[in-house]
Amino acid sequence: MKLNDAVFGALFLILAIAVVIASRAFPAIPGQQIGPGAFPTLVASILAVCSLLLIARGLRSGQRWFEGGAWLRSPRHMLRFAAVVGALLFYLSAAQTLGFIITGMLLMTGLLRAFGVRWMTTLLTAVAATLLIHSIFYKMLKVPLPWGVLQGVAW
């Protein structure tokens, strides 16, 4: 997915201006000329100058405004891309209630199927990988991964 440099320049310019405006609102420290807004303002100013240069370069280059990669024309690859993002969103929404093990297995199953792996391999990998990662982080590194609905049978 390629965008014209001018688009990125404009986005960064907006970010830089927003930072400068937000920095002006920071309260000054009494008796000091250099407040908490000074450093972000300095950085944002450099970013703004670069953004203007990039906009100029983008406009002169004659580059197309939007150039979707080959994957945006292939429904299968769009699904694969969406599956990765979806897997992360699914973990965020389900991990607390379902617990790590169930969430992990469901997430792996969905993702492996989206990548075109056969059912048998999918189920084996999902179960094995989830249990392996769980034992590395929960048992060895003592990370409190959520148990969720499996709380009663926690091991």
Add this chain to the structure above:
Amino acid sequence: MDAYLLALKLVFDPYVLMVIAASALYGLVVGCIPGLTATMATALLVPVTFFMPPVPAIAAIVTASAMAIFSGDIPGALLRIPGTPASAAYTDEAYAMTLKGQAGIALGADVIMTMVPNRPPITENTSPAPMLAEVALKFSSFEYFWMVVLGLAGAVFIGSDSILKAVMSLMLGLLIACVGMENPAGLPRFTFGNNELASGISLIPMMVGMFAVSEILRYAADTAPEMKTKVAQVGNVFKGMWELTKRYKWGILRGSAFGTVIGIQPGSGADMASWMSYAMSKRFSKEPEKFGTGHVEGIIESGAANNSSLAGAWIPAVVFGIPGDSITAIAIGVLYMKGMNPGPTIFVNNPQDIYAVFLVFVLANLIMLPFGWAMIKTARKVLQISRSILMPTILLFCIVGSFAINNSVFGVVLILCFGLLAYLLEENGFPTAPAILGVVLGQMLEENFVTSMIKSDYSIAPFFSRPIAGGLAALTFLILFWPLLSWAWRSRRGAQRLADGTAG
């Protein structure tokens, strides 16, 4: 001398040795799988090192990255898929040898070359220590400010297709570092009232997102068909290596000296060293017509240059905090997280730590020989693992790794955001390593800047008038304007040649 003994004791500890062996194995396997880069291997390891003391943590990073880079040459030779941009210089040559049934010689030359040239860093680095210590005692916030700027200036040239875009990526990183209340004023900035953001954006989820999740997204969107994994049998790896080493000794020396010099220069990475070295080898060769048809000479010389420039890049990374590539940028992040801030003061305060790091480097290269040999022998099996099975597993690993840092799902939000951001930025030619370094160094830069300004009564003169600060400032500007100078010089010479051409 005590520091050396302490360093020995730090490294030859059963736990550290176990970590080195495990990360060597990990690096070799991950590096060998086409499509999994050495950078990704290193980034994935960072959450695990979070739970270790400083020395084993750095040992894990150093070992895994060295192994992954070597291992990346295996699919290069057997399948013609270069593991790193640097090994692309000799991938075609090595593959041509594989087609002739000489895969063993090509890979054997590679293993030997990773061994030979990696020695110099330890001598180069330990000898100036007392002198650096002398200098470090004179350091104040002005000098530290310039040290950080120097590191950032180096970062701009990492993978610099466009210096402008690299600078913008760096500024983005510095702005991300401003989020939270860890600033000299202790004021929550850019937090949007969010409690999680008040403590700042954690570096580890950001690195995992930018280097691993973005890689998974790129794989998902990659329309090229999965490559075939028909792999040739590899013959005896070490047969005839001694003769080759003797025959091409000048090439090896030239390659490794050249690589070290290129590697030490901030920002000019291993890819430049190996491409230039391959060309140089052809230029000086007695039989240049054989190049490109499966001739081992070019592999030897540019392999040597590749590996010694990787080793060379660690010198500015550990001594000054200036990264040579994205792997050293990650390593610098780990050094800061473990309180081993790169810079001359480390030679004063904890010299044993820094010697330990270099000892690990030597050790990693020694075990490369047996481990590398075993890896080449089993490569056929590893290359058959399908990426469609690995990528989901890696994603789950990323999730747990980012959760583990603060035991909060906010880490997962971060890897999602930074994964998408890095994917989009890289698709459009913005390098991501400068952003990482901006986040690593942002807080330190601001602190030293504000402290210096207050000390100097809001005048910028002392930034240049203090002798060491002035010297560092000059060095920074030299690095920043070096491409401009060399471009001007080249275009002048080009114009002159053009003028000569028309005259004659």
